[in-house]
Amino acid sequence: MFDLKAFLPKNKRVLVISAAPFDGDSLASGTILTKYIQSLGFETLHYFPREISAKEKEFLGWLPYFEEITFGDTRQFFEKGKDSTTLVTVDGRDKIQFYDYKNEKLPPPDFTNISTILRMHHHTLPDNDITKNLVGGAEYSSTSEVILTHIIPREFINHQLANCGYAGIVDDTGNFQWNFTSQTLSVASWLCTFGIDAPSISSWVMHVRDEEFYKALSYAVERIHYYPEIRTILLPLSKEEQIKDKLTPEFNKSLIAAFNTELAKRIRGYDRGILLLEQDKHVKVTGRGQSTNKISLAELLRPVGSLGKGHFNATDFETKQDFGPIEQKIIKVVKRALGVDS
Numbered sequence: 516m517f518d519l520k521a522f523l524p525k526n527k528r529v530l531v532i533s534a535a536p537f538d539g540d541s542l543a544s545g546t547i548l549t550k551y552i553q554s555l556g557f558e559t560l561h562y563f564p565r566e567i568s569a570k571e572k573e574f575l576g577w578l579p580y581f582e583e584i585t586f587g588d589t590r591q592f593f594e595k596g597k598d599s600t601t602l603v604t605v606d607g608r609d610k611i612q613f614y615d616y617k618n619e620k621l622p623p624p625d626f627t628n629i630s631t632i633l634r635m636h637h638h639t640l641p642d643n644d645i646t647k648n649l650v651g652g653a654e655y656s657s658t659s660e661v662i663l664t665h666i667i668p669r670e671f672i673n674h675q676l677a678n679c680g681y682a683g684i685v686d687d688t689g690n691f692q693w694n695f696t697s698q699t700l701s702v703a704s705w706l707c708t709f710g711i712d713a714p715s716i717s718s719w720v721m722h723v724r725d726e727e728f729y730k731a732l733s734y735a736v737e738r739i740h741y742y743p744e745i746r747t748i749l750l751p752l753s754k755e756e757q758i759k760d761k762l763t764p765e766f767n768k769s770l771i772a773a774f775n776t777e778l779a780k781r782i783r784g785y786d787r788g789i790l791l792l793e794q795d796k797h798v799k800v801t802g803r804g805q806s807t808n809k810i811s812l813a814e815l816l817r818p819v820g821s822l823g824k825g826h827f828n829a830t831d832f833e834t835k836q837d838f839g840p841i842e843q844k845i846i847k848v849v850k851r852a853l854g855v856d857s
């Protein structure tokens with residue numbers, strides 16, 4: 516166990532930041548941690564680093580203690596000469612996940628203005644990471660699993676916090692479909708002893724979607740390009756097509772979610788799916804692979820602008836290049852990676 520009480524400087528308040536993007540593990544692990552740090556006698560704030568939409572609130576607003584999270588930028592805590600805070604970041608990999616980076620009116624925060632930073636994570640971290648104080652590792656399913664294994668004493672968990680922890684693990688494992696170990700199941704099994712409604716949590720996190728999601732799914736299904744020789748599906752959507760079909764930015768979000776969760780890794784005989792969404796000044800690329808995919812998507816897509824970020828079976832990036840030739844470029848790089856003759 517990591518002794519959090521001994522680690523935290525006595526005279527400072529604690530700021531817990533749940534990393535963006537908005538997800539069950541990030542919020543749940545932040546909540547459990549916040550409650551525990553409060554119980555140790557520290558003044559504790561829990562932030563998610565941007566405001567959220569009504570849709571996002573519908574998705575996870577039922578999580579216990581959700582109303583105690585502050586949704587908004589965190590940059591005010593990083594101002595020079597204000598080192599009165601200990602920063603605890605949960606989930607997430609890059610610095611931009613801990614402040615509202617899309618608000619470009621303000622400069623990025625200087626993390627060195629906070630002297631004590633502790634991170635709980637389950638990722639491979641970048642070389643220029645913001646801290647040496649780490650708890651976790653890429654071998655864990657979720658940050659919820661990390662803190663329930665290494666930080667939170669078992670006797671601290673109650674029914675509400677067990678609901679949180681279970682939701683976090685369910686979200687990051689796709690309801691125990693991927694990225695879990697026997698240790699994950701053992702933690703989840705222990706959480707179930709608190710009498711939580713596990714099937715409902717699985718439904719709310721994984722299965723229940725709104726109307727727009729299914730409209731977007733239907734739209735996507737009709738427009739997939741199948742390439743059986745490279746076991747890949749592609750969905751290219753030009754700006755022109757989006758205008759013609761009157762697609763809104765909200766609809767596009769549903770489209771990405773529907774493609775990633777229901778199509779890219781769900782069609783037998785197709786190991787990976789890639790969505791290409793033309794924007795005003797760039798192209799948004801998102802790739803997902805299923806267990807039969809044997810090439811790292813983050814690496815595979817380097818020639819079309821990936822910086823190698825993401826995971827083996829999941830990558831998202833934006834690239835500044837002409838939309839027209841991208842589809843053929845991708846077919847070429849996949850052929851090359853698989854050794855298929857053009």
Ligand SMILES: [Mn+2]
Pocket residue numbers: 540541606607637656657658687
């Ligand atoms: Mn996570």
